[in-house]
Amino acid sequence: NAQFRVAAEHLRSLGKFEEASTMFARSADHEENVMGALQCLLELCKIYVLNGIIMDTTSLTELRRLLDKTTEVTKFESQSLKGSRQWNMMKEEIRLYSAYVNRDLDAIQQCIRFFNECKGHAAECRAILLWLKIRTNADNQAEYWREKLKYLLRLSKLAHPFMESTRNGDNTEEKEACKDFENVFCVREMEDHQNKRQIPLQNSLINNMGENNVIDITGDWNVYNERIVRQTIIQLFSSYMYEFIWEAGEKCKSIPDITSYICYWWPCEDRTCQRHHMEPTRENLHRRLSLACLHYTVIQQLDVLELTRKRRLKEEQKQDAYHLQKFWTENLVKYHVRYQLPKASFPELMYDHINRFSDVRGRISEHARKQWLGDDLQAQYFANLLKCMFVSLQLQDEKIINKFCDEISKSWYPVKNGSTEESANTKGLPIGFEYNKKGDKVVPIAVRLSKFINHLKSGKMITAIIYAKRFIAYALRFTDEVNLLADQALGDLVSLMEFTTSLAFFTHPERYDFYLPRSYLYDYYTEFSENFFSGNLRLSSQDDERNIESHRNLIWDFFWQARHLICILVDHKPIDLDQQIALIIVRRLIRVLVLICLNEPSYEAQLVEFLKRCEDKPHLFQNYLNKTDMESLAKTLDDELKETDFDCLVRIELEGFSEILLDIAKMPVYKTDKSFHQQDRIFNDRIECL
Ligand SMILES: [Zn+2]
Structure with a gap:
């Protein structure tokens, strides 16, 4: 025996x-x-x-x-x-x-x-x-990819200690992980020789090792230096992973869950519609988002595994890898981060999700600073500027918005001699530029946006609001020229309108309460934006003498702007603009109009009259038509918000507002008006999910 x-x-x-x-x-x-x-x-x-x-x-x-x-x-x-x-x-x-x-x-x-x-x-x-x-023919299915991506990520995680170039020799856990990884390749450490590795002859790995590198032969084993073996495995595994990640990049382009908007219609009757069709419930949305984030994380493994480092990939592969990562960052922002959902608005879901993947957040932020505020930065490209601002707020990343203000303040040029008499207007200047107050510089219109930010930070709320309003005015005048018909750009402009309009409600000289949709609080009044604007979001004006008349005029300007943008979309129907996006924007703007009248009832008649003029477009204005008094309009708004099971109209009492922001879960001072059948149930939900 x-x-x-x-x-x-x-x-x-x-x-x-x-x-x-x-x-x-x-x-x-x-x-x-x-x-x-x-x-x-x-x-x-x-x-x-x-x-x-x-x-x-x-x-x-x-x-x-x-x-x-x-x-x-x-x-x-x-x-x-x-x-x-x-x-x-x-x-x-x-x-x-x-x-x-x-x-x-x-x-x-x-x-x-x-x-x-x-x-x-x-x-x-x-x-x-x-x-x-x-291989399977299920590779056009989202659920197959969810599995596959999970496995790729796990594989990357298991390989990571081995692939890392700066290995820390003392960490036993890491050592163990490296040993396991060598084991996958049927390589074993030689007894009593830490730096030597044995590989059996049947193992195809030795075809890649080079005959000259064999330092010894014992039985059916070849013996090599550890360094050579490691290099070979890294090389092999790198190109192996690269193939898979590349495939995930290509094949997932046809998975609507990742690369298209959610269709406004559910169910959708258009058979040729390429959008993602799903019932907009919280759970479905969660699944969609987690798949997109998972996919994005896998694509980023090209960097994590240091595949993009020298010599791990071929030169052209490195170029491709760079473009691949860029493409998917833009995709994630376009279809997932910035997208205003048609019927559902779950902004907090987005925060939780993206911010939980700190990698994802960091990479978008880096891309924003390098690409959008680097190569892409052009004064007349408002789409890009607004994107920077709202992605920054949404990802709660002040680095983007700070760099934005920095870059904008740098991009002016001096007025040539003799042209100062033109300084009162923008005549003769390229789109996106104006003369400064003194008339000695040509500055980008976007300065109005950075001034909006800076004045808000220093507590000059009304000055800030006026700058934003002037930016919006210019944007509305040159919608096409400043590239606002691209993708989500108009949606971002509407976000700016919602944000500033709601800020204007704060500046009423006498009243200290007003109504907002609950989602605004999550979109614009988060703890982050409070901190970013130095806690000045809820201060009423200190920079100006206010009277009711001037307040009304300010509010009227916002009413006018919102109505004007609806007219642009409805009457001129910009052909470049996606029709579903246009529809969503119109519906958001109607909400702004109703909200303005709810808080400033003197414009009720104008709103009713405007809606009367729109009677021939029931698909856009839906339930708001045929309403002739404020109470039923407000009720319609509230009902519509509640369709999402998240949103609703809430009344803000200014004195308690700070506490709301500090501890949004408790909502004690969040008084709601009984006449809108406000239920506390929704708030309780929030407490539970915290
Ligand atoms: Zn559809």
Whole structure:
């Protein structure tokens, strides 16, 4: 017995696994020998599947033959072997390889879960690689990709310590992770030689190692320096991951959950409609967002795994990787971050989500500063400027907005001699520029936006509001020229209108309460924006003597602007603008109009008259038509907001407002008007989800 074992161990040490296994099996009455026999067979299986994964050079027939042999060994399973962790891991490995030869994705998935739970990282890694290896025609389905992306991310995480260029030698956990990763490639550390690695001859990895790098041969093993082995594995794995991430970039372009707007219509009757169709519930939205974030995180692994570093990829691959990452950052912002949902508005869901993925947030922020405020920065490109401002507020990242103000303040040029007499207007100047007050500089119109921000920060609310209003006025006059018909740009302009209009309500010289949709608080009055604007969002004006008359005029200007933009959209129907986006914008603007009249009733007649003129467009104005008094208009607004199960009209009492902002969950001073059937239920929901 002992002789057989000695012989078997010797054969194993030479790398002659199959012979060793047979030898072990000859004395199968000893548990260690049964274990040894199975280990040797699995060692070979591992090499075969690895060759399949990396080189595509495995024969399934050979693998099947080895798997058949394993059943002869497992026959000898004893009671105590059944209780052994190592034995059970090996049996699960057999299951994995059988699932692989049978192309059974579900069974492989179960194995992945098993290895994950018992922390068999090398086996988990191998199982994931096998899952990824099997092609399926479900690869146009969102749910298939959700799985696949999850696995790619997990793989990246398992590989990360090994791939990292600055490895910290002392960390045992990291060392363990690196060892596991070498194990995936069937590489083993040589006994008593930390810097040497043994690789069995059957392993295709040695084809990539270069003959000159062999430093020794023992039995069926080649011996190499650790450094060379590491480099080879990194190279191989890099191009392997690159292929997968590239594929995720290409194939997911046709997954509407990730790369298109949510359709306004549910159900949608247009058979040619390419948008994402889903019922806009919180849960569905959550799924959509998490898929998009997951996908984005996977794309970013190109950097995380340092694939984009020198020599890990070919030069043209590095270029492609750069464009791929850029494309998906823009995609995420366009379809997920900035998108105003048609019927649902869950701004807080977005905060939670994006901010939880700190990687995602950081990368968008970096892209914004480098790209939008770098290469893309042009004074007449308002779409881009507004995007910077609202993405900054939405991601709660002040770096973007600070850089925005910085850059804008730099982009002026002096007036040439003799042209100062024109300084009263913008005549002769390119779009997006005006003369400054003194008339000695030409400055971008966007300065009005940065002044809005800076005055708000210093507490000069009315001055700030007036700058924003003047920016909006210019934008409305040159909608097309300043690129506001692109993508979400008009939506961002409407956000600015909502924000400033609501700010204007604060400046009423006598009244200290007013109505807002609850979603505004989440969009514009978050704790972050409070801090960013130095807590001045809720201060009533200190920079100006106010009387009711001038307040009314200010509010009227906003009424006029909102109405004007509706007219532009309804009467001129800009052809470049997506029709669903236009529809959503019109509906947001109607809300602004009703809100203005609710807080400033003197314009009620104008609103009623305006709506009368729009009677021939019921699809745009829906329930607001045929309403002739403020109470029923306000009721309509409130009902419409409540369709989302999140939003509603709330009354703000100015004195308690600070407390609301500090602790939005408690909402004690958030008095709501009973006449709008306000229910506290919604607030309770919020408390629960906190
Ligand atoms: Zn549709």
